[in-house]
Amino acid sequence: MDIKLSQCFIAVDDHDKALAFYRDVLGLEVRNDVGFENMRWVTVGSPTQPDVEIVLEPPLADPHASAADRQAAAELLAKGQLRGVIFRTDDCDATFERIRSAGAEVLQEPMDQPYGVRDCAFRDPSGNMLRFNQPRTR
Template structure:
């Protein structure tokens, strides 16, 4: 049996603010942009991984959600408690500088050698999600 990742979902409250982070700073290509009942899903992916997609979705993709549920999801998103995604990179320092210089994400952690064998850094995207970038250490 062969199981592979196909898609992961990241909640965002404003796709137009999220796209400069994911598309421009990270270099992901937009593969699809779909709207339905005042909601929007934008599918992106790395050209190096054509069969893996990241979908930017509304925090609560339910047109019948109560106002209380909508407020609760918005609060969780603003605190960065809904998602965490880790991207792999060959050069975490260059990735960090590219994203930082783009000015579209909040720096949470500068590149650091971790005791568990990776060098990584972290940002918050414009919606508040923690997004990490890691590079396997050699040796």
């Protein structure tokens, strides 16, 4: 049996701001940007991983969700409590400088971790934590 990751989801409160960050700052390509059932279906991905996409979705994409549930999800997103993603990079320090110079909120400057990576962390425009790691050579 061969199982591979196809899509993962990141909650965003503004698709246009999210696209500006994921496309223009991180360099991901836009795969889809279409209307779907009164919502917007937006996917991005790395040009080097054509079979993996990140879906940028509203905090609660369920059309049957109550107003209270939508509000609760929006509040969790604003606190950065919903989802996080870890990206792999071949140069953590250069990636950090590029993202910081674009104005992203820094959560952690590059540092060596005891589990074998050098990593840094930011918040995206919606508040999600994004980590960028580089395997350390021994």
